[in-house]
Amino acid sequence: xxxxxxxxxxxxxxxxxxxxxxxxxxxxxxxxxxxxxxxxxxxxxxxxxxxxxxxxxxxxxxxxxxxxxxxxxxxxxxxxxxxxxxxxxxxxxxxxxxxxxxxxxxxxxxxxxxxxxxxxxxxxxxxxxxxxxxxxxxxxxxxxxxxxxxxxxxxxxxxxxxxxxxxxxxxxxxxxxxxxxxxxxxxxxxxxxxxxxxxxxxxxxxxxxxxxxxxxxxxxxxxxxxxxxxxxxxxxxxxxxxxxxxxxxxxxxxxxxxxxx
Amino acid sequence: xxxxxxxxxxxxxxxxxxxxxxxxxxxxxxxxxxxxxxxxxxxxxxxxxxxxxxxxxxxxxxxxxxxxxxxxxxxxxxxxxxxxxxxxxxxxxxxxxxxxxxxxxxxxxxxxxxxxxxxxxxxxxxxxxxxxxxxxxxxxxxxxxxxxxxxxxxxxxxxxxxxxxxxxxxxxxxxxxxxxxxxxxxxxxxxxxxxxxxxxxxxxxxxxxxxxxxxxxxxxxxxxxxxxxxx
Amino acid sequence: xxxxxxxxxxxxxxxxxxxxxxxxxxxxxxxxxxxxxxxxxxxxxxxxxxxxxxxxxxxxxxxxxxxxxxxxxxxxxxxxxxxxxxxxxxxxxxxxxxxxxxxxxxxxxxxxxxxxxxxxxxxxxxxxxxxxxxxxxxxxxxxxxxxxxxxxxxxxxxxxxxxxxxxxxxxxxxxxxxxxxxxxxxxxxxxxxxxxxxxxxxxxxxxxxxxxxxxxxxxxx
Numbered sequence: 001x002x003x004x005x006x007x008x009x010x011x012x013x014x015x016x017x018x019x020x021x022x023x024x025x026x027x028x029x030x031x032x033x034x035x036x037x038x039x040x041x042x043x044x045x046x047x048x049x050x051x052x053x054x055x056x057x058x059x060x061x062x063x064x065x066x067x068x069x070x071x072x073x074x075x076x077x078x079x080x081x082x083x084x085x086x087x088x089x090x091x092x093x094x095x096x097x098x099x100x101x102x103x104x105x106x107x108x109x110x111x112x113x114x115x116x117x118x119x120x121x122x123x124x125x126x127x128x129x130x131x132x133x134x135x136x137x138x139x140x141x142x143x144x145x146x147x148x149x150x151x152x153x154x155x156x157x158x159x160x161x162x163x164x165x166x167x168x169x170x171x172x173x174x175x176x177x178x179x180x181x182x183x184x185x186x187x188x189x190x191x192x193x194x195x196x197x198x199x200x201x202x203x204x205x206x207x208x209x210x211x212x213x214x215x216x217x218x219x220x221x222x223x224x225x226x227x228x229x230x231x232x233x234x235x236x237x238x239x240x241x242x243x244x245x246x247x248x249x250x251x252x253x254x255x256x257x258x259x260x261x
Numbered sequence: 262x263x264x265x266x267x268x269x270x271x272x273x274x275x276x277x278x279x280x281x282x283x284x285x286x287x288x289x290x291x292x293x294x295x296x297x298x299x300x301x302x303x304x305x306x307x308x309x310x311x312x313x314x315x316x317x318x319x320x321x322x323x324x325x326x327x328x329x330x331x332x333x334x335x336x337x338x339x340x341x342x343x344x345x346x347x348x349x350x351x352x353x354x355x356x357x358x359x360x361x362x363x364x365x366x367x368x369x370x371x372x373x374x375x376x377x378x379x380x381x382x383x384x385x386x387x388x389x390x391x392x393x394x395x396x397x398x399x400x401x402x403x404x405x406x407x408x409x410x411x412x413x414x415x416x417x418x419x420x421x422x423x424x425x426x427x428x429x430x431x432x433x434x435x436x437x438x439x440x441x442x443x444x445x446x447x448x449x450x451x452x453x454x455x456x457x458x459x460x461x462x463x464x465x466x467x468x469x470x471x472x473x474x475x476x477x478x479x480x481x482x483x484x485x486x487x488x489x490x491x492x
Numbered sequence: 493x494x495x496x497x498x499x500x501x502x503x504x505x506x507x508x509x510x511x512x513x514x515x516x517x518x519x520x521x522x523x524x525x526x527x528x529x530x531x532x533x534x535x536x537x538x539x540x541x542x543x544x545x546x547x548x549x550x551x552x553x554x555x556x557x558x559x560x561x562x563x564x565x566x567x568x569x570x571x572x573x574x575x576x577x578x579x580x581x582x583x584x585x586x587x588x589x590x591x592x593x594x595x596x597x598x599x600x601x602x603x604x605x606x607x608x609x610x611x612x613x614x615x616x617x618x619x620x621x622x623x624x625x626x627x628x629x630x631x632x633x634x635x636x637x638x639x640x641x642x643x644x645x646x647x648x649x650x651x652x653x654x655x656x657x658x659x660x661x662x663x664x665x666x667x668x669x670x671x672x673x674x675x676x677x678x679x680x681x682x683x684x685x686x687x688x689x690x691x692x693x694x695x696x697x698x699x700x701x702x703x704x705x706x707x708x709x710x711x712x713x
Contacts (some may be wrong), residue, residue, distance in 0.1 A: 029436065037453070058436045059449075068434050072334025073352040176452040185452065200454040386538050387577040389564040391640050392594035398565070405581045437684075489581045490622045 027054040028231045029074055031065040033081035033219065034174040035106065035148065035193050039251040040079075046247065047238050053231045061174035063145035069094050069224060072125040076227040077235055079103070079219055081175075082147035086220040095222040103239055104219040105254035107194040108151055110207035113185045121207035129156065130164035132189060137170040139181035139190035148175035149215075152191040179203065193217065197254040218256070265462050271438050274445035279354060279442060281363035282423035284415055287369055291414060295373035316480070317367040321427025327381055328360055328432040356433040357440045361422035370416040377403065377411020409485040416478030420471050443467045494644060494676070498544030498554075499535055507531065507700040517670045517677040519691035521684070521711065527700045532648050534573050535562030535678070548644060565594075567661040570642030570675070574649040576629040578621035584632050587618045591640020607635045610672065611665055622708045631665060638673060639686070645677045651686060666690055684711045 032040050037059045058065070062080040066089050067076050078095060083102075089095045110129075112118045121132065129131040129138060129233035141149035149171065156162040172178040173194050182190035183202040190203070197205045221233045221239060238244060242259045249255055264384040265273075298310060316324050332339040333351045350356035388402045404411075426444035428478060433440040437447060447463045450456035494510050497510040507527040511520075520528050525647045533539035535546060537553065540561065547555040548569070570591070578587050588604070604654045608614050611631040621629060630650055637645060650666075663686065670677060670690060679690050687694065688711055696704040 034452070056437050056439070058434065060435065064434075068352065071329065071351055072349070073434065073436070074439075174454075179454065180452050197465070202454070340665040381577075383573070383575070383577050384579060386564070387571065387573065388579070388590070388594075389538070389568075390536050390571040391568060391636070392565050392568070393567045393590075394563075394594075397594060402579060490620070 026231060027056055028051070028076050028229055028235055029162060030055055030057045030077045030079065030235070031069060031073070031075040032057055032059055032077075033061045033062045033077040033147065034176045035081055035196055036079060036219070037176065038199050039195070039248050039253060042247045042251075043239070043244050046243055049230070050238070050243075051234060055233070055235070058175075061141065061146040061148075063089075063142075063147070064173070064252060066094070069226075070239050072226075074100070074226075075224050076232040077221065078224055079221045080147070081106075081217065081219055082150065082215075083218055083220060083245070084150075085147065086222060088224070089224075094225055097222075097227050099233070099236060100220055100222040102218050102256050103221045104248055105256055106192060106217040107211075107251075107254075108148075108155060108209040108214055108217065109194045109197050109205045110183050110209065111179075111190045111192055111197050111203045112206045113182055114202050114204050116186075116188060116204070116206070118188070118206045119204075121146060123159065123207045123213075125159055127159050127161055128164065129189065130162050130168050132169055134188060136188035137168050138165060138177045139170045139172060139187040141175045141178050141192075142171045142173060143169070146174055148192060150176065151214045155191075155209045158213040159209075193224045198252045219253075264458060265466070266459065268437055269446055269459060269463055272441050272443050272463070273470075275357075275438070275440075276423055276444075276467075277470070279357045279361055280419050282332075283358045283365060283371075283422040284419045286358065287362045287366055288411075288415055291366060291373055291418070292404075293364065293412065295370045296377055296403070298370070299374045299377040313370055314367045316364050316374055316428075319362060321425070322431050324363060325428035328356075328363065328428065332356070332359065332432075349396060350433075352433050352436060352440060352441055354433075357442065360432045361425040362418075362427040364425050364428050365418035366419040368421055369414040372414030372417055373407065373410050376407045376413075379410075380406045390421050400433040406489065407491070409482040412481045412485055413478055416474055416481070420474045420478075421487025422427040423471060423474070424467065443480075493533070493549060494678070495545070495547040496531070496535060497644070498531070498541035498546065500530065500534065500541045500543075501541070502530060505700060509697060509700065510700045511695045511702050511705055513676065513678055513693070513695070515676045516693065517679055517691040518693040518695060519687040520680040521680060521682070521694050522697035522698055523682055526682075526697045528682075528697055529648055531697065532571075532646050532678070532680055535644075536569050536646055537562065537567045546665050552555050556567050568595075568640070568643050570637030570640055570645045571632070572637050572647040572650045576626075576633040578622075578624075578629055578632055578636070580621050582617055582620075583617070584613065584621065584624070587621065587632060588617075588636050588639050590636060591642075595640060597641070604639065607638050610638075610668060611635045625658075626654050626663055630654065630662060634665070634669065638669070638675070642675055645673070645675045646680070647677060648680045648681070651683075664688055669706070687711060 031032050040057060043176060044057060048054055062082060062085040064087045065078065069078060069089060070092055076090060090097055108256050110123060141154045143149040143153040150219050170181060172181060175196055178190050179192050179196045179200055183200050196259060197203055223236060240257060240259055241261045245255045245259045294313060330336050334343055334349060339351060350359055385398055385402055388398045393401065424444060429442060430445055435441050435445045443463055447460050450460035499508045509531055522528055530539060536540050542553060543556045552560050553567055554560060609677045611634055613635055616624060616628055618649050651662060658668055667689060681687050688708060692708060694706060694708060694710045694712055695702055
């Protein structure tokens with residue numbers, strides 16, 4: 001009996017001690033805003049093909065990522081969905097300031113589940129989103145910290161419909177969770193980026209927020225100050241290439257810089 | 262039927278590895294604490310008892326947050342360990358081992374403690390009269406007789422560690438290949454458009470592993486009990 | 493030579509007993525509840541007296557005033573308990589060997605064979621305690637205590653849990669034990685017939701106090 005137990009124990013120890021896969025090859029850790037997931041996955045695959053460097057990406061709300069980097073998370077590159085969180089990172093000396101640049105832009109849209117009766121909503125002053133939602137709630141990202149939520153709040157305030165909308169909000173921890181709410185028909189309406197709506201077949205865009213209603217959505221990129229990874233600089237350079245530009249634009253992002261190659 | 266990407270399988274392997282290490286590392290502590298609680302009365306015992314069982318009743322995120330503010334890279338203990346020994350737990354799989362281990366510990370202690378309390382102390386008295394000092398008495402009488410409980414406690418802890426989510430994602434977040442366990446992977450997939458089928462596949466894998474662990478635990482414990490009583 | 497003079501209060505019950513025992517078999521005789529088991533446990537080191545002394549062959553095992561209390565595992569006193577208390581996870585053979593193993597002594601096949609023959613437990617060696625009858629268990633328990641080479645053997649009502657037929661079977665073994673093993677014995681019982689066969693010296697215990705000490709004539713009362 002004890003021999004058998006020892007054998008099982010040995011199996012466990014072997015399992016635990018087994019070297020982790022992919023530890024040997026070079027890898028790069030990216031912390032990127034949740035809305036970048038699909039596009040950046042493609043870019044990362046292209047980067048790996050071009051350089052052989054494996055990219056490990058963690059996609060969460062920019063706010064969560066910034067806090068984690070502050071706590072010592074091992075990120076090499078940080079891509080935020082707004083300037084405020086990159087400024088936060090900069091103020092807390094979490095990034096190398098001379099590596100920072102603005103890469104992408106995006107737009108805010110109003111979405112509904114695919115089968116919704118709603119369509120062609122005109123979003124302008126006097127627009128009553130609460131009434132539009134009826135008995136249901138309006139899905140947004142957390143309005144206090146997450147960029148997509150902050151942009152949404154700014155837009156609703158500018159349009160004069162925030163007061164009635166606020167009690168009807170269903171706040172999610174990032175913009176993709178917001179998207180999932182609407183895709184699953186949990187809420188009749190949601191506010192996400194145009195690029196998110198594009199990749200989710202279960203939702204449709206029912207309205208676009210006017211550009212002057214919210215600050216321009218900007219995605220800054222930077223290398224973290226703790227990073228000692230040589231591949232980080234190559235990655236940042238890769239993001240400026242025509243290959244990357246094509247991918248981002250395919251997903252609906254606006255590419256803010258002139259590509260270098 | 263089960264369609265999983267390499268990243269998903271990485272999450273499975275990582276979960277197994279973390280759960281195994283967490284269980285193995287906690288076991289000596291679990292046995293020691295369970296024996297102490299089962300056999301000794303000392304000032305502050307109720308407090309120690311309460312602290313051990315705290316992770317069972319605290320919201321997991323709270324436990325994770327407490328770990329973050331003590332063992333985080335810039336936190337008191339964490340900074341000390343990092344600066345003097347180069348040991349970092351935050352956002353590393355070793356941190357996941359700690360969060361999973363902490364959450365599973367009360368279950369392990371409880372099972373082992375119950376089995377030690379059930380041991381007839383008169384047997385230990387007999388061993389003492391036969392010349393067994395405290396250490397050998399524990400090793401040759403108490404431990405073997407407590408084996409079914411120890412096995413049950415270890416497997417329970419393993420299953421709990423495998424499924425741990427709240428404390429882990431708060432302490433070490435969700436980095437693929439490093440801290441993204443099965444639970445975290447499933448959680449992430451729920452936010453990926455079209456990720457439901459992969460999420461379900463992972464759920465199936467998780468259920469299978471947990472069931473296997475519980476069945477194995479039952480079987481091993483029963484065999485140990487049978488062996489104890491003369492099979 | 494055992495010298496005992498101890499006091500202990502257990503709840504409402506006050507035990508205050510003093511007696512001596514030299515070689516051969518001494519019986520500790522008295523009704524249930526007299527305190528016999530507590531007294532024996534104190535000699536074995538399993539129960540701590542409140543006050544008093546216990547001295548065995550000149551070595552002080554317990555002295556409250558001098559703060560001496562030798563732990564049970566160092567006293568080299570063999571015990572046979574009423575319930576046997578064999579280790580269920582070990583075979584009979586390993587149970588028998590336990591005391592020798594703990595004492596760090598080398599194997600002594602001759603002594604082992606002798607005890608096995610004395611108690612007629614040869615056929616049981618590879619069995620587990622769970623598969624033994626009550627009488628077989630008690631014989632193994634006696635063998636186990638013997639094989640640790642004790643300087644004193646304490647038997648606490650070893651036959652109490654057996655029926656008359658079993659008792660009649662085992663008594664001859666105990667008589668042989670008394671005659672052949674060169675170890676002084678203290679035999680605890682409330683059964684006069686048993687005691688009469690085993691012991692020549694009797695210490696009477698009643699209500700926590702030694703009421704008489706002498707020969708077998710004390711059993712008649």
